[in-house]
Amino acid sequence: MLTLLGKEVKNGYGLYLGDSYYGTLDSHDRLDRAMTNLLAKYTSGEEKETAKFDKQISYINGTYLADSFVDESDIIRQFTSYKKNPTYYTIKQGEYIDDVLKNTGLTSDELTKLNPDFDMSTDFIAGNRLKTSMEEPFMTVMVTREEHYIETFDYETRYEDDPTMYVGNNQPRVEGELGECSVVANVSYINGNEVNRRVLSRTVTKEPVTKVIAVGTKPRTNTTAPGTTIEAGKMLWPVGGYDGGTLEEPVWWKGGYSGHRGVDITTAIGTPIYAAENGVVVSSVWAGNGDDRGNYVVIQGDSGLTTYYYHNSELWVSSGQRVTAGDMIASSGMTGRAYGPHCHFGVSVGNTYLNPTDYLPYHKQTASYAAKVAAHGG
Numbered sequence: 427m428l429t430l431l432g433k434e435v436k437n438g439y440g441l442y443l444g445d446s447y448y449g450t451l452d453s454h455d456r457l458d459r460a461m462t463n464l465l466a467k468y469t470s471g472e473e474k475e476t477a478k479f480d481k482q483i484s485y486i487n488g489t490y491l492a493d494s495f496v497d498e499s500d501i502i503r504q505f506t507s508y509k510k511n512p513t514y515y516t517i518k519q520g521e522y523i524d525d526v527l528k529n530t531g532l533t534s535d536e537l538t539k540l541n542p543d544f545d546m547s548t549d550f551i552a553g554n555r556l557k558t559s560m561e562e563p564f565m566t567v568m569v570t571r572e573e574h575y576i577e578t579f580d581y582e583t584r585y586e587d588d589p590t591m592y593v594g595n596n597q598p599r600v601e602g603e604l605g606e607c608s609v610v611a612n613v614s615y616i617n618g619n620e621v622n623r624r625v626l627s628r629t630v631t632k633e634p635v636t637k638v639i640a641v642g643t644k645p646r647t648n649t650t651a652p653g654t655t656i657e658a659g660k661m662l663w664p665v666g667g668y669d670g671g672t673l674e675e676p677v678w679w680k681g682g683y684s685g686h687r688g689v690d691i692t693t694a695i696g697t698p699i700y701a702a703e704n705g706v707v708v709s710s711v712w713a714g715n716g717d718d719r720g721n722y723v724v725i726q727g728d729s730g731l732t733t734y735y736y737h738n739s740e741l742w743v744s745s746g747q748r749v750t751a752g753d754m755i756a757s758s759g760m761t762g763r764a765y766g767p768h769c770h771f772g773v774s775v776g777n778t779y780l781n782p783t784d785y786l787p788y789h790k791q792t793a794s795y796a797a798k799v800a801a802h803g804g
């Protein structure tokens with residue numbers, strides 16, 4: 427054993443992290459391997475990638491005091507440890523993503539960034555864990571690499587006048603398709619978190635397809651039935667509630683099911699049903715489920731048109747009673763032949779049934795309603 431000025435000394439490797447001295451090692455092969463493995467955890471193995479620690483590990487070979495020697499295994503344990511451990515949230519039964527955001531105070535972007543491999547649509551199951559904060563490793567790892575990926579971008583929408591369709595009717599003609607470009611970017615990460623992205627090039631590989639929507643411009647004229655006086659759009663919308671329900675099924679000659687002589691307006695049970703025009707109640711019948719029409723009302727309008735209101739839960743008028751447009755005559759329901767709560771509204775002149783929407787103001791409709799009508803001349 428060598429001594430120097432009365433102290434024991436021996437040959438070894440002084441270990442430095444940046445400028446800080448961490449003691450002396452007999453050998454550093456295992457530490458080097460551990461550090462290589464640590465870097466590998468953050469790298470992808472792609473070309474044009476650099477990975478390094480923010481502070482450089484270095485050794486100075488020389489003669490050191492014997493009591494300055496440290497155990498290589500202890501150093502490895504310290505250098506691969508965390509200054510701060512990651513935190514997790516365990517998903518509980520009956521929770522939604524919103525509950526997790528509320529309970530953790532994270533935004534949905536932050537949560538996605540913390541859990542890049544977590545698929546919210548399939549992995550969001552009670553018992554699974556979401557990372558809610560990043561670990562802070564003892565060694566800070568900095569990675570920069572060139573990444574190649576495909577980006578999508580939005581299409582434009584063009585509206586085209588279509589004189590064959592009535593005003594108020596819209597129909598998609600061409601579905602829009604997203605464009606694609608191939609991107610090359612230089613991306614930097616610290617401890618696996620992206621900190622900088624510099625796009626080097628963006629090349630369009632697929633042009634977007636412009637969405638085209640046909641807009642009806644055909645005026646709604648000549649919809650006054652012979653022997654009547656009411657004009658197009660002049661009837662009152664017969665369904666109340668906060669939004670008046672939704673047109674769901676057209677008359678049969680506009681694509682509705684066979685023999686359907688009115689339009690179906692879906693709305694919650696109990697929604698007020700109003701007289702669409704002035705007239706006299708000619709039928710108000712509590713037929714229940716014993717009749718396809720359910721509990722129904724028929725009004726002979728002053729204009730010469732007859733209006734029909736089917737499937738009600740309650741009736742508020744009696745036969746022979748005079749009503750004014752806007753009077754509440756019934757509450758909507760699903761009595762009779764009804765697949766769900768709705769008001770079946772019909773219009774006729776005598777025994778000739780007409781398309782009610784020719785007399786009603788324009789109203790919102792389902793996509794399938796619009797498509798059926800458009801396919802039958804608007």
Ligand SMILES: [Zn+2]
Pocket residue numbers: 686688689690769770771
């Ligand atoms: Zn119907």
